[in-house]
Amino acid sequence: MSPTTIPDAPSAATPPAAPPLDAAQLAEAFALFSRASEELSTAYNALQGQVAQLTERLTVLMGALPAGVVVVDRGGVVVQVNRAAESLLGAGLAGQRWPAIARVLEATGTPGEVTLEHAEGQRRLSVSETALESGEERILLLHDVTETHRMRLAAERNERLAAMGEMVAGLAHQLRTPLAAALLYTGNLRQPELGPVERAKVADRAIERLRYLERLIRDMLLFARGDSLGRQHFGVCDLVAELTHTLEPLARARQIEFDSTCDCGDLTLYGDRKALGGALTNLLENAIQATEAGGRVTCEAHREQLAAGDGVCFVVRDSGRGIPAELQERLFEPFFTTRAEGTGLGLAIARGVARGHGGDIALLSTPGQGSTFTLNLPLWRGEAPVGTAADSGVSAS
Template identity: 35%
Template sequence: MAASHPASPPVGTLAKRFVIHDSHATETDGALTAVEPEQTQWLRRIDQLLEVLPAGVVIIDGQGVVQQYNHAAATMLGQPLQKQQWTRIIERAFAPKSGNSTDVALNTGRLVHISTKPLYDEPGQLVLLNDVTETRQLQMKVSHLQRLSAMGEMTARLAHQIRTPLSSAVLYLSPLLKADTTAELRQQFAHKLQRSLTHMTGLIQDMLAFSRGDMKEAKPVSVADLCDTLVQQFRPQPCEFIVNNHADKGMLYGHHDALSSAIQNLLDNAKLACEGRQGTIRLTVKTIIKQDKPWVEIQVADNGMGIACEHQSQLFTPFFTTRSSGTGLGLAVVHSIITAHRGVILFDSQLDKGSTFILQLPHYATT
């Protein structure tokens, strides 16, 4: 190694770990012998490059003892390193908690990415340490800016969505303030005003439900009770509505009203998809095994118009809608609610054949 670290091994030894041994080269007491001058110069150059490399390089033998290292490794981990047990260095240099399996925090506060490779010709490992502190900080800043951008876009879209019913409300209010407006017209404008305000209220409620996931106070929820609520609330006409509950004794953990609202949203979408055709909507509930544990699966299927391929990737994006009267928050709210309940939402759709939305939620064990 370079002269700045007296305890380091001689020039060429660390470099030699990175190349295949020459058939005429041997190593005695750490010094290279019987090596041609050209190769010695080449190994010296490689060793110098390793010494100025910004990544830390550490060679550990089969007993877990540090045999070689470069300047960057010494800067990151501190001295002493030579002939030290790697486990002792970990205890000394690394913080108790790490970011994940490969990004580790040092006691200095720096973050390093660790990768290891077995040595080519003997027991031991080569450890590569990359300081990723600035990279991770930059990634966090980019992520923060992306969230701010998303919030700004969402706010702009919400303002646009509210502007139309608000303008209509102001328009309908003006005739109500005029003394010469007849009672019949007054009633018509009052109804239109009510519809505009109701639309705005629904939009804001959807926005709030989307932002918080609508969990509120979680508690055990009976699948049978949930199905009963949906059957009572849903008005399928003119569609045929078929319910198959194969998980009558199933239990979920969450918020009953939020879950019923999410499924009701899917049922309403299915009904809209069946407009102009003889529609059939199926609500199927069953228990499945997922990740070796019981889950409750809820399917809402229809034989409606289906969803175009180019729209499917945007289904759960807030404010995305293909309907002029839609807010574009319905499926985003459903996704938010199911995610808050530690569940997943899947779908399959074919144009002119129909769609199936699948909710999978962890089964709640009562005992």
């Protein structure tokens, strides 16, 4: 008996063949595709029109902006500028590297502001920077604040002159008293009966009064002039060492322990070294005057994170009698003093110098437990203040 042949069963994996499209269905599908293509083309053309319109508006806006606009890519190359930026920095900026352009901008004592030598004279610019969300480009805004800066300086000077005017009566008394004493002592020198020893004592007292007058007039001039003049780079620890060399003998003469520390290494500041040294000297002299024999005065300097960025803090601490709360608010007022021999301008000048360098002075004191004055200053890197465009990621290292 021969084996029975079983026909092959259809494969379950093979899908059934789709019925062929007839001509009408093909025509309908082609018509749908054509309509979709036309709609996409219309939408694309509309988007192109909107982009062109937005581009035109942006171009007009950049041209009308009074502030300079510089667009810099990730590599630090300028890709776009407006007319205001070209009027400040020159034409043909596109394609150049921003770090090379930014070399003409010099840092000032105010964070975020730089100076630029211009054909119309030195200009003062406020520089701000914003990165795009993509991270591919950064936009730098350059605001010409020359006139604003001049008005600010004039207003500050007027405030100082107004403060001096309010204190004219008290100042006249301060000048008249030592002057009268000096005249009295020098008048006594004419008495023939004075011996050499008495004559020398009277002369010393007259010279002492005249020196006090000289110091008072010097402080008045410093207060009226306001901000300091020349600026330079100098080491923080070098300044602390100089202060120690100057003040340690004075403290030793009053039998007061004087210590100074600086953990800033080779860190540098940019400012008027003489003015800052004078401000810190005022703080240290006041601390020594407020401390009794056997007490202690310290001067410390360290790097610290401030609200405006990296900074340096100078801390002057004493173990003296402290300052009552009701007097602390008035200590920085011009001509206010708690010392008979004080001019009342030292702390006012010190705060003016600190603020002129972008910093400030703070006081913490408890009666009977001493006082702590903290002078903080922003830290400069190179020729540009921390946080400005010249020190941003678009700059060359």
